[in-house]
Amino acid sequence: MTTNQSIDPSAAALLPVAKKQGISTVWDRHKAMQPQCGFGQLGVCCRICWKGPCRVDPFGDGPQVGICGANADTIVARNVIRMIAAGAASHSEHGRHIALALLGVAKGELPAYQIRDEQKLRSVAAKLGINSEGKEIAAIAEEIALASLEDFRNQDHDKPCNWIASALTAKRLERLAGLHVLPHNIDAVITQIMARTHVGCDSDPVNLILGGIKGALADFDGMCLATELSDAVFGTPSPVVTAANLGVIKEGAVNIAVHGHNPLLSEIVCDVALLMDDEARKAGAKDGINIIGICCTGNEVMVRHGIPLATNYLSQELALITGAVDAMVVDVQCIMPSVSEIGACFHTEIITTMDDNKITGARHVRFREETAVENARQIVGFAIDAFKRRDPLRVNIPDFKQTAIVGFGTEAIMGALGAINAEDPLKPLIDNIANGNIRGIALFAGCNNTQVAQDSSFVTIAKKLAKNNVLLLATGCGAGSFAKHGLMSQEATDEYAGESLKAVLTAIGTAAGLNGPLPLVLHMGSCVDNSRAVEVAGAVANRLGVDLDQLPLVASAPEAMSEKAVAIGTWSVALGIPTHLGIMPQITGSAMVTELLTETAKELFGGYFMVELDPNQAADKLLTVIDERRKALGI
Numbered sequence: 001m002t003t004n005q006s007i008d009p010s011a012a013a014l015l016p017v018a019k020k021q022g023i024s025t026v027w028d029r030h031k032a033m034q035p036q037c038g039f040g041q042l043g044v045c046c047r048i049c050w051k052g053p054c055r056v057d058p059f060g061d062g063p064q065v066g067i068c069g070a071n072a073d074t075i076v077a078r079n080v081i082r083m084i085a086a087g088a089a090s091h092s093e094h095g096r097h098i099a100l101a102l103l104g105v106a107k108g109e110l111p112a113y114q115i116r117d118e119q120k121l122r123s124v125a126a127k128l129g130i131n132s133e134g135k136e137i138a139a140i141a142e143e144i145a146l147a148s149l150e151d152f153r154n155q156d157h158d159k160p161c162n163w164i165a166s167a168l169t170a171k172r173l174e175r176l177a178g179l180h181v182l183p184h185n186i187d188a189v190i191t192q193i194m195a196r197t198h199v200g201c202d203s204d205p206v207n208l209i210l211g212g213i214k215g216a217l218a219d220f221d222g223m224c225l226a227t228e229l230s231d232a233v234f235g236t237p238s239p240v241v242t243a244a245n246l247g248v249i250k251e252g253a254v255n256i257a258v259h260g261h262n263p264l265l266s267e268i269v270c271d272v273a274l275l276m277d278d279e280a281r282k283a284g285a286k287d288g289i290n291i292i293g294i295c296c297t298g299n300e301v302m303v304r305h306g307i308p309l310a311t312n313y314l315s316q317e318l319a320l321i322t323g324a325v326d327a328m329v330v331d332v333q334c335i336m337p338s339v340s341e342i343g344a345c346f347h348t349e350i351i352t353t354m355d356d357n358k359i360t361g362a363r364h365v366r367f368r369e370e371t372a373v374e375n376a377r378q379i380v381g382f383a384i385d386a387f388k389r390r391d392p393l394r395v396n397i398p399d400f401k402q403t404a405i406v407g408f409g410t411e412a413i414m415g416a417l418g419a420i421n422a423e424d425p426l427k428p429l430i431d432n433i434a435n436g437n438i439r440g441i442a443l444f445a446g447c448n449n450t451q452v453a454q455d456s457s458f459v460t461i462a463k464k465l466a467k468n469n470v471l472l473l474a475t476g477c478g479a480g481s482f483a484k485h486g487l488m489s490q491e492a493t494d495e496y497a498g499e500s501l502k503a504v505l506t507a508i509g510t511a512a513g514l515n516g517p518l519p520l521v522l523h524m525g526s527c528v529d530n531s532r533a534v535e536v537a538g539a540v541a542n543r544l545g546v547d548l549d550q551l552p553l554v555a556s557a558p559e560a561m562s563e564k565a566v567a568i569g570t571w572s573v574a575l576g577i578p579t580h581l582g583i584m585p586q587i588t589g590s591a592m593v594t595e596l597l598t599e600t601a602k603e604l605f606g607g608y609f610m611v612e613l614d615p616n617q618a619a620d621k622l623l624t625v626i627d628e629r630r631k632a633l634g635i
């Protein structure tokens, strides 16, 4: 059962409920917004100063420059790199928050947190060139935190950020340095983008785009540190069996949805929920407290602790329309402002927690790492109180959930491969790529977008690539799509993988103790965890003595939406990865910018954007690119 708005059966079940109750959803608002502004779609609307807004006439009859004289190329380039700056700021602010927390842990100032994975901490130290020999864990943590914060402070323009320098192949670093796009300081690079796009500054579209690429690489730096430090503090993901889709909501439990991105709060909510379970039962919840995830906070706690994922971005409102979510606790990013209005239609507490991310109408609990347990107790208490007000007659939990095996970070993938060859874990992967059992690797990332039926492009492309023996990795709301639709299960491998891919996944999964194949799509984590895929790819490239742009590796963001997705897609291109977009990017008002990002980028970086809105054709194009790369490698 699907609709033309979503292929998620939960949406088909709940959208009529919303309609009957007069609750508008993201799909209603999308419809009301039609027709959308053509100038904006082409990227040729400029709102950078108050002489405007200006827009260039794409048909050539009207104005061809803005009032200041900026042409379409300049306007488009400025608009898109401002999006990159916002994406980089979002990921990197998340990273800074974790780095500061790590520093607090190291200094013994944050008793709610510990270093849960000391081995990871030591491996991070080694990556950053920090000697951890004979040092106390706290001392190592402090050095790592300071080295990470240095990426926000360094003023030496010739010294690249610590994390990017540790994460990329030497060849890639050399190429990026040659193009002057290696970031030296995340904050400075974001500020430079904002400064150079002010009225009357940089108007050279090529120069602007290169500045944007530097910003995207700053985004990558922030993601690397957010991911790796989170692993040290909260634990490194390992394979865990869980479930996904709205059927994970339990009628007999106090359901608390954790939503957003940053694990600093959600981790403590999970811990505190266990301690307050009896309180929930006393309030009448026979199944105690049930934590469920939405978006990337959901992915963070899913891959680390097996907390079930309720849904991904586009159907966050539908979780509330079940009438059985007692509290939705949000931190930062991708939270629709509409949730407070919908929560108010029910008994649901919408609780914001970050001082710089409030929502009108929501309750605010001011979260501080120093008072994390107290804050979490207060939040869980509000959820229990709300449960008592729940109207059982308005509960509509769709009976859809799928088993998902998740938690395939770099270490878990290497661990699974190590079960086949302990001495040389990469060898089974490389051998199977070389002999064609694995035709290539595809990383799926990015969001949902109302411009395409929710999850449909992810699922269509993945099934076609899997049938053609492509190994599939996923993060963010893409991972959420696959989990909800059962593609992170062993059964999916049996059903959809091509014969040679199935044999490889079965051999690795069985050797790794999974009693069967690895799931069809490997869940690597949240949006910031895209850095994990680069780490695996970098290890393969180093081992083969090649650069990332030579590997049969592609990326796809078929339902991209956010500024963060623009930043991720751009660094993916800069790292040499052909990157598919299934949504028309808002750049086509400039032939020059479009050519730069889809063609010239190939010469400069090896990676480039491929735009294809039809998911079947997108899969074919990705297969063609994989084959080109194989041919060039002589395999």
Ligand code: MSK
Binding pocket: 261, 295, 296, 313, 333, 334, 445, 446, 447, 448, 475, 476, 477, 478, 526, 527, 561, 562, 564, 565
């Ligand atoms: S949450 S950025 S909708 S992936 Fe990471 Fe999902 Fe995109 Fe937000």
